[in-house]
Amino acid sequence: MKTYLSVNAKSYAVEHDPRRTLLDTLRDDLGLPGTKKGCDHGQCGACTILLNGERVNACLCLTAMHDGDEITTIEGIGSPELLSELQKAFVEKDGYQCGFCTPGQIMSATALLQEIANGAPSYVSDDLDSAALTDAEIAERMSGNLCRCSAYPLIREAIAMAAEGKE
Amino acid sequence: MKDHFTMDSPQPRLLDETKQGVIGTPMDRPDGPRKVSGTADYTADHAPDGMAHGVLVRATIARGRITGMDRDTVLGIDGVIDVITDPRMIRNPAQGMAGSAPVQTGDEVHYHGQPIALVVAETFEAARDAAQRLTVHYHAEAAAVSPETTPDTETDDPVTAGDFDSSWSAAEVQIDRAYTTPSQAAAAMEPHAAIADWQGDHVTLRSALQMVRFNKAELADTLGIDPSKVRILAPFVGGGFGSKLGLGPEAAAAAIAAQKLGRPVRVVMTRQTVFDTVLRRSETAQRVRLGATKDGRITAISHDDRVSNIDGEGFAEPVSQASQFLYGADGLSFTQTVARIAATPAGSVRAPGEAVGMLAFEAAIDELADALGMDPLELRLKNLPEKHPIDGRPYSARRLADCLTEGAARFGWADRWQAGTRREGDWLIGIGMASAARSNMLVKSSARVRLTGDQAIVETDMTDIGTGTYAILAQITAEMLGLPAANVTVRLGDSDLPGASGSGGSFGANSAGSAVFLAARKLRAEIAERLGCDAEGLTLQNGQARGDNREAALTELVSEEILAEATIQKGKTAKSHFSSGFGAHFAEVAVNEWTGEIRVRRMLGVMSMGRILNEKTARSQALGGMIWGIGAALTEEMQSDPRDGHIVTRDLANYHVPAHADVPGDMQVVFLEERDDWANPIQTKGIGELGISGAGAAVINAISHATSKRAYDYPVLPDRMVALLEG
Structure with a gap:
């Protein structure tokens, strides 16, 4: 299935398994591995992202449920050369x-x-x-x-x- | 230029003579910008082209044999490639510094949770689905899973000095107490992960590992291939705490699957699998007996314990390690029993021994002080031995007394009130203290330093698991070669580079740091020769070389690369002197008299741990250890099902590591200046584990002070505290 996402102000159309989490989409489909998988169960917070401006655990979000949403990851906050x-x-x-x-x-x-x-x-x-x-x-x-x-x-x-x- | 150095005699303090002034400073980590921007590459962040995903399948019996798997039912799932079983797969991670394959069980099951197969699929989702659906058939056998009831136990000969029995029976005051601590998990935030890729008969393994030199040998032995055909990469490791010392089942499975399928395979353990199969810290049952004269001279010390492990693992949590050298007595005796059980194997977790042994031992010292009517600070100060109480070795450097008195002064210990007399509303307030000790080691280590002009490169397979290796190796090199630290590039975690000690046992900075120091010292000799002066008279600072009234820029002297490699190993000083870090922990707690909730309100650790290489990263290590002490005292408990031994608390919602709100903002660390000349040529001691050693006991003793009740079963969870308060 296909989901449209805006990640760090860039638009993506992602073809994905219906079971895919937003975390795995970011890491493996979009090549943004800065968001980490520490437990995959919403217990550790390593995968925290901003979803439409609010923080969520990306491991608890199914990609399919976020069509049209705006996401900010650590890569959108700053780079080694230009840190926040x-x-x-x-x-x-x-x-x-x-x-x-x-x-x-x-x-x-x-x-x-x-x-x-x-x-x-x-x-x-x-x-x-x-x-x-x-x-x-x-x-x-x-x-x-x-x-x-x-x-x-x-x-x-x-x-x-x-x-x-x-x- | 290769240098092989054995630590046979105390070494001059060259790092106190050099002029760059970067050693010891609170320099920011050079790897920091990558870590805070999400661009530091941990194992699972890689996804090579053509990669398949593997998920481990776990055994659901405690002991027996696998008689079949319904492979066909899962091979039909869209995207599933294979269900791999292989006699080379390993039962559990290798113990630290094993250098050979762990037990390989074939179709046997030795514990509930053991990895028994790898499902490989085109997607993670398909692999996970198939791994959960796979039906496994077993021939189950009866198994002892409880250390309390297993008939299979082994008791070592006691470690003794003097005559404990007569000292004990003659003692005017006696304390005889039993303690328990549960199994604990390292619970590093990065789950264990591996990616294997073969080129012909060579395998490259990216994996979350602490000891690359040993891990390379472990993988080669596991696969039955020559070590020259193995390369291991671990440039960033998301925490270890002992859990990544040895090659793990996910790495063996990834290598086997990648070989079979002819494509890269990534295996990342689920958090639950990390709890099931990664080496746990053993639970302990301890008995401490302390005898003393009425005026507070300790005359008898005994600390016996029972720990557990699975068959085939030699490791036994060295519970009484620090109890053997902290205080003196006329008679000392230490006996260990190992219970053999069919359960998740045990191994090294941060400060094996001290982390749980000192909880009991330092609580017993506190109780002895109570029985004597003495200040626990005074009791400790009165009983510091002149030499190692068991083997008579002198201490190489020990500022324990200074740590105790300095800590007491800074913490306000003199204002201590009578136990159980201070309250704020529903909260009972108390303060406690404990000594800290963690023995210090040097492990064979090699490193190479390259210098071209005023730019240097350090190369070693040493790892940085959060400890600050990138920072301190840059600082040592910069200090020795007279360069700004920014001019030094540090390359780590690649088995093609000179083999280091790895990160473990708090010996990484001592060992790898000394190897880098020695390699850089070789380069200093070469620079002196080029300048035309004695190495002793050479001054290097900001890229300029000076000596014998000559001066030249390194860019002129070293226009083409020079390099030096050095190896260090322990020698006669390890036998002639006993080296250990020492310190003192202080804690203030509030105990809710109705709910039993315990809040740590402030902590102070004063430590002497040799030369501090980086004041900032050293402080972080010490703080981290102290917070592990809070976890051990108050929250961390692994629980198993008594029927089949399976770990019930197998995730981070059920195994409670301290969170932000468990940790007060007022956490102070003070380092007392020290040089350990007998330890290594850079006069350092280990830092990573001293912070935890004794920290939990300070919290435990503060609880006793707040409530006038003594807890003997740890952690002191609210239900245990309520039972004590009602008792």
Whole structure:
């Protein structure tokens, strides 16, 4: 079957197996392996992408259900030569070790900063109308992204640093 | 120029004399921009033309024989190419540094979850579908799957010093406690993966592996071919923690299938298969006995344990490793029992031994301090031995006392309150501490350094599994050759390059780093000769060579490439001195008195681990280890079905590695300056495992301080904590 996707502002028509996940489409059909497969079950967050501006686990999305959708992957955030502020902050703070979960962490963090800017509350927010960028907020909102190297404190420092740079 | 060096005597501290000033600095990783942009190429990111997809099929009995497979029912599925079984397939990953094939079982099943076949298809979806549908027929046999009840056990001769029995019976104060820890999983974020491709009778294997030199020999032995016909590539590895030390079943299966089908085959384990078949950390049952005089001198130490493994695997979790050298006593005794079971094989997971042994041992020390009415800090300081208590070797470098006192001062230990007396609402607050120790090693390693003008290239089959190898090898080379680190290119993870130790046992930086150091030292001698000065009088900085009142640019002196290769191996210093990293962990926890929930509020680790090569990556390693300590203390538990041994918690939703919200922002690491002259020529010690060793015990001891209750079964899950609070 065929599905039309916009990925990192480029249009694709993908011929695919009906069982194919968006994750496998990105990695194997479109040649965008920056999005990682860590569990294929929505448990680790390594495959986090932006789907129409919101973060999702690509392993839990069937390609067939996303005809016409707009997708951003880590490749659409920055390149080694031209890194985003968040990507630079991860390098400076050593917010990774093996690097495997890193694209997912950065995609999640990219969405997180937007969610905070939009005033979307979380479980740890003090009130329902706004959310401050505290360490507790970042930790809560990043907990869908596992990092077995356990760079957690440094990942959160990197996110806070990138957020400060934006203000 | 080839140099073969044996570590027979303490070496001069050349890296303290060189002038580039890049060694030890918190330099960003050169591989960082690739990692944060998704362009670092891990194994499964490759998809060569014509590639087929393989999915492993697992056994669903604990022990027996395969009598048939309904191949035809799945071969009819659209896209399925073959169902491959082969006597060369391997039962489980090789143990670290095996260098030969693991057990090859043919049609026998030795544990539930064992890979028994590979389904290969044109698409991943078809292969997965067929692997799940394939019906396998077995002749099942009875099997012992529980370490508590198996009749098949082996008990080693005890390791002893002095007379434990008489010291124990004479002790004025005694602690005698039993502890348990469950099986644990390495759970690296990258699932084990391999892509095999044959050109004639040569195979190239991309795979997620930690020890390329050994893995090459393992694959050759598995396939029954000469090692010269094997090439292994592992430039980026998505975490290892011991789980990728040895060649795995997915790699053997990919190589066999690719050979049979004449096209590249990629096999990526599902997360569930990773839990089923990758070597787990053994569960442990431990007994710690400590005897002391009333004034707090420890007189008797015993730490016995029972671990498990499958038949045919020699590895046994060395539970009491650190207990044998941390504190002195008149009598010491350590006995290990291995239970043989038909279950997922056990092997090395980050800091084998210390990671679980120190949970129990350092908790027992804490309890002894309580029984003595002593500060646990003071008890530890009072009982540091002068020499290794078992074999009498002097310590090469040990700043344990400094780590304990410095940590106590920074953490505010002096303000410690009486146990069980501080609360904030429903939360009981406590602080705890533990010593850290992890023995240090040097493993044979080779490296080559090439220099053309002011540009250098480092070549070794060493891996970077997140540890920072790309960074530190660039820094060592840059420091030695007087170059900005940006002028050094590091090539890793290719078995065609000089063979290194690989990443494991915290010996990678020591071993591979020393080989690079020695190769670069050879180049310094060549540069000195060209300049016309003594090697000792040579100064290299920012591409300029100076010595004996002469000066020249490297671009003039080395207009054509020069190269040097060096090999290092351990020698007499490994026998004459005992080398170990040491440290002290501190933790503050809050325990909810109604739900039993435990939150770590802050941690501090103070560590002395030889020369720090990169302050930034070293800190990351130490932090990561400390967070593994939180996991071991509070969340990580692998559970098996007692009927057939199959792992029930076989994914990341059921096996709980710490997540962001489990980890406080206030995680501090302090390194105390140290040089270990007896360890290796760059005076370093291992870092990757010291952070975990003792960290969990600090959390456990903080729980006791908060609640006045002692837990002996780990992790301290909420239900266990509630039971203790109600007890």
